Amino acid sequence: MTYTNGIAPIVTVYGPGNLHHLSYASNGGIPNVVGKMPVPTTATSENKTNFLLGFSYTFTGYSFYWDGAGPAFWRVAGSPFTEPVGTSWTDATSVLWGSEVILGANVAAQVTSAVNRDNEVIAFIIPDNLD
Template sequence: MTYTNGLAPIVTTYGPGNIHHLSYASNGGLPNVVGKITAPATAENETTNFLLGFSYTFTGYSFYWDGAGPAFWRVAGSPFTEPVGTSWTDATSALWGTEVILDANVQAQVSTAVNRDNEVIAFIIPDNLD
């Protein structure tokens, strides 16, 4: 199950672009948090792996890729991959405690979020970690 027992999505992207990440529906009264992290400048003809972190304070997470090439998500150790959304209106989304990751329109949650570009809980990781 994603977001439990330390299992967070890994997003593999192709080429330059940004991963946008939203944490929302705080169970502690915190505001929604949104931000992006940019693939390295050297990513023109390469892949970049992003690990999308989470906090037990939020119960909703969404992300999308705005790059020129495709992006796919998976859970570490799993061969199963799915495409990543390309905007907040068709973001890849997960709610805490569910086994389903789906496309969702989270524009309303983004409109109230505090911007944290380059400070969101998303990390660039090296290849071959699993």
């Protein structure tokens, strides 16, 4: 189950761009949080960057998308199964706390009320051989 026992999505992107991340549906009344983590513009389409998407127990919904030059794929840590990442908030890759399903969703309405935290979202660049 996602976000339990250390199981979180890993996003692999190619080339430069931004990984956008949204935390929403707070169970404590905290505003939604949205931001982006950039991949350097010096990255080429052969350069692979892995992000581990973190979480907070305060939120029950998480969504992300990639706006870069190359493709992006997500997988759950420890699994070889991969799927493409969404490319906008209207077609974002989304997961709810404890869900076994990651799917596409339109979360544009949650973004409009979110506090911007560019470069401060809970997404971490990780080495290629972590799991």
